[in-house]
Structure formats: structure tokens, C-alpha cells
Amino acid sequence: MAAFGTVFMPEMAMARFSEGAWSSAEIVSSNNISLHPGAHVLHYASTCFEGLKAFRHEDGSIHLFRMDRNVARMQQSSQLLSLPAFEAPMLEQMIIDIVRRFAAEVPAPPGSMYIRPTHIGTEAAIGKAAAPTASSLLYVLLSPVGDYFAGGAKPLRLLLEENGARCAAHMGMVKSGGNYASALQPILKARASVQADQVLFCPGGDVQETGAANFLLIDGNEIITKALDTSFLHGVTRDSILTLARDLGMTVSERELTVEELLERAAKPGAEAALSGTAAVLTPVGTLIRGTQEHQVGSGEAGPITMKLRQALNAIQWGKAEDKHGWLRKV
Template sequence: MAGEFGTRFMDQMAVSHFSDGWSQEEMVPGDSITLHPGAHVLHYASTCFEGLKAFRQADGGVAIFRMDKNVARFAQSSSLLYLPEIDTEQTSRMISDIVAHYRDAIPAPPASMYIRPTHIGTEAAIGKAAAPSATSTQMILLSPVGDYFAGGEACLRLLLDDKGVRCGPDHGMVKGGGNYASALKHIMRARASVKADQVLFCPGGDVQETGAANFILVDGDRIITKSLDESFLHGVTRDSLLTLARDKGLDVQERELTIEELIECAAHPECEAGLTGTAAVVAAVGTLIHDGQEYKVGSGTPGPRIRAMRDELNAIQWGQSEDRHNWLTRV
């Protein structure tokens, strides 16, 4: 898996176009699309996407992890951007069919096949800044990816930002390009100023999420994370990890978490924190930075609880342990 994450693609992709209705899906070359320069997406950010993975199973088969949940979120993002309503059955079929087409190219764990459904507004209409695109295209890209931790286990530095916001507070549920673009300036400034890996957005002191991942705090048998609302992305990996934690009887608390409580908990020797997402499952956080001060999270190194959470979910994804919640779709 040479190259950076997500920079290698399969030579074909699945596409479907919306005009008066959705066209029959087809396989086309995966290295280009044709758009009018006035396409709505290029001017008004009418774009959303998903990120999920297909895994080689212990028995040699192939399975997609939580496709139904990702497709439902894809439909939700499309709706919140007022893009044409996707046909979830068609989208699921497109994902399954292209994964099946490339099943022999899906690498063995810990590598996987990353799946990127994308929906863009295509209407040539630069006068529609305050109106949605009437036409659109959805496409399914595949990218074989290696082990996220091949270069060594992550131990991230987070800048706690209580002034900036990742996106509009009523727009965080959208997995759209505009939300990532608006977070980028904060991330770049944090890297330049304090060598942070990511920014943990905490508007008004309320701990939310980073520019690309949900945040969890693990303090003994407690797992604390922000309760779901419109302000941040409802992560599929987050949901999966919390479900497994509840299965084990852990104290999962979805509630408000302030910067003050976070820093206080971080001082506990056994405290751990992590960022959850499709790429890494959960990556450890070792340092918090706030108001010019640095605070270690627990020992400041990756801890056993975060590692165990990642291992447990990986085992399900790789077909090495029981899929009790029917999260895997075999193809």
C-alpha cells in the first residue's frame, strides 16, 4: 500500500446521475469526471460523502462494515444539503457490486479497501447561490489502504480551541466538503503555532469533535463523549465503540464535557483519550494544549483501554470474532 492514505484508486468507479430520476448505475473509468465549469458543486459546495471499508475475512471472504449505517448518513447529508434524494437501495447495490467486482484486490488485514461514496450537485447554474442543484451525480470510489498504524502507534497532540468552530452549529451532522474546508484554517494554524496534530473544537468550553474525528475520554470504567446533536458528525465508528462498551457493562456517558472537566480527568494516571473514525478506528491522544499550557493525558502515551477498544472492533471487522450486531455485509 505505497503512498499516503487514500491516494491510490481502483481503475473503475460506479456512477449514477439524477435528472428527472436516477439513471441506471454503470461502471466507468475511475480517474476523471466531466463537469461544466458552472456546476453547482464548484461554486456552492453542494457535495457530501461517506467513508467506510470492506475487509478480507478470516475465512477468505469479503465483508463491508456497517454499510446500512453509512448509507443512511449519506442520505441524511444529501437531504440537509438539498441535493436530490438518493435511492438508498441503489446506493447500497452500487457499493456492494463494485466491492464484489474488486474482491480479489481487497488486501488482508490490517489493510482494507476504503469506500468513498460521493454525491455532487452538477447543475450549471452560477445564479443559484440561494437555491439547490436540480441535477446531481453519485459515484463510488475504491481506494486500497494499508495499516493506519504502520508507522507506529499514534499519540496525538490536540489544541483545545474554545473560540473557533468547525462549522455552523446547525450543520455539523452533514458529512460535507464545506465543513472540512472551514476547519482547515484552524488546523493549519494549530500545527504552525503549537505543533498540534489536530484541533479539538470546544466552542464556549463545550468539548465537541476535531476537524475529522469524534472525541472520547476513557477514565476508568467511564467513557465520556458529547451527546448527539446537530453541531457535530454522528460517527459510525463512535457508535460502534460505544455499543461494544455498553455490551461489557461499562459506564457510557453521552453528555456535555467541559474543557475544565477534561483537563481535570486527563490528570488521572489511568486516564486515556482517543479520536474515533473509519481510518484508525481509535487513535490515542497523549497531549492536550490550552491557553499556552500542555497537559498530559494519563501517562502521555497510548494506553491499554484505547488499544483494547480498537482490537475488539478490528476483530469483528476482520471476521475473527462474533458479529453479534450484524454489522457485516458479505459480498
């Protein structure tokens, strides 16, 4: 089985912005793109992307999950990076067109078609460190993926990082490659030093997110997560899980959470913690590491509420439960 996200469809949807206007979108080979070595993206990181999925239902129909939210977030990221603006219907149609073209390749559950819209600055201008790119490239890649949990949903080990942040505070809500790059060294060091799977960034004791996912604490009937601000990514999966938690009658608390409160609550019998994201949906967390001390979360295993919420979201995505919130769009 190929590693997640390493297999691509041979074609992609693409549109270019130059001289103040967008070209018509077209389907082109996904083998390569041509960039000038002085392209803005290569020097000043004018790049953002999204991740969403298309699912195959039992009747063979293909459905996109919450595409509108991902497109809106990409518009926001483009604006905050001063990349050329685009209208939502343009990107939505690009996604629909390329997914329709490869509809036969969308795997059956628990697999899916992972969709990666990407927007990069292409102007050849190395003197524009403090100026936006005048041209850009918007494209949509497809990657068929299997079950992220093919080996079972093993609870993760998280190292609490209370000194450093994942990225600059005003850039957290932007889905840009630079944010992931800035988190990579702390993650690699955590893996080498304490065998952690991820780093949970808690600058100044404020529990935020890991390098690639939002963090949720479950204490009885309450689910606690940081309130939305500019410092971390506004996850679509996070929003979906919180909505389903409310549907199940749970109390959802979006508020500040300190490391001290986190460790106190996590130590309770029955406590659970999880990471939410497009790829892994909801991943259980079994251990929190602070300095040299390891703190077990509840039983240390995948908790029943975490798995219930994950299964509830999958059931909607796979067409096995009613889509009460209008999240699916047939292509």
C-alpha cells in the same frame, strides 16, 4: 508505501440524476468526470460523501462494515444540502457491485478497501446561490489502504480551540467537504504554532470534535463523549466503539463535557482519551494543549482501554470475533 487514500481502483460505480429521475447505475472509468465550469457544486458546495470499508476474512470472503449506517447518513446529508434524494438500496447495490468487481484487490488485514461514495450537484447555474441543484452525480470510489498505524499508534497532541467552531452549528452532522475546509486553517496554524496533530473544537468551552474525528474521554470504567446534536458528525465508528464499551460493562456517558472537566479528569492517573473514525478506528490522545499550557492525558501513552476497544472492533471487522450486532455484510 503510497499515502493513505491516494491509490484508486481504475473503475467506479456511477449514477446521474436529471429531469427528476435517477439513471441506472453503471461501472465507468474512475480517471475523470466531466463537469460544466458553472456546476452548482463548484460554486455553492452542494457536495457530501461517506467513508466505509470492506475487509477480507481468512477464508477469502469480503465483508462490508455497517454499510447501512453510512448509506443512511449520506441520505441525511443529501437531504440537508438539498441534493436530489435517492433510495438506500440503489447506493447499497452500487457499493456491492463495485466491491465485487475488485474483490481480488481487497487487502488482507490490517489493510482494507476504503470506499468513498460521493454526491455532487452538477447543474450549470451560477444564479442558484439560494436554490438547489436540479441535477447531480452519485459515484463510488475504491481505494485499497494499508494499516493507518504502520509506524505505530503514536499518541496525538490536540490543541483546544475554545473560540471558533469546526463549522456552522446546524451543519455539523452533515458530512460535507465545506466542513473540512473550514477546519483546515485552524489545524495548520495549530501544527505550526504548538506542533499539534489536530484541533479539538470546544466553542464556548463545550468539547465537541476535531477536524476529522469524534473525541472520547475514558476515566476508569466510564467513557464520556458529547451527546448527539446537529453541531458535530454522528460517527459510525463512534457508535460502534460505544456499543462495544457497553458490551464490556463500561458506563457510557453521552453528555455535555466542559474543557474544565476534561482537563481535570484527563490529569488523573490512568485517564485516557482517543479519537474515533473510519480511517484510524481509535487513535490515542496523549497531550491536550490549552493556550501555552500542555496537559498530559494519564500516562501520555496509548492506554490499555483504548487499545482493547480498538482491537475488539478490529477483531469483528477482520472476522476473528463474533459479529453479535450484525454489522458485517458479505458481498
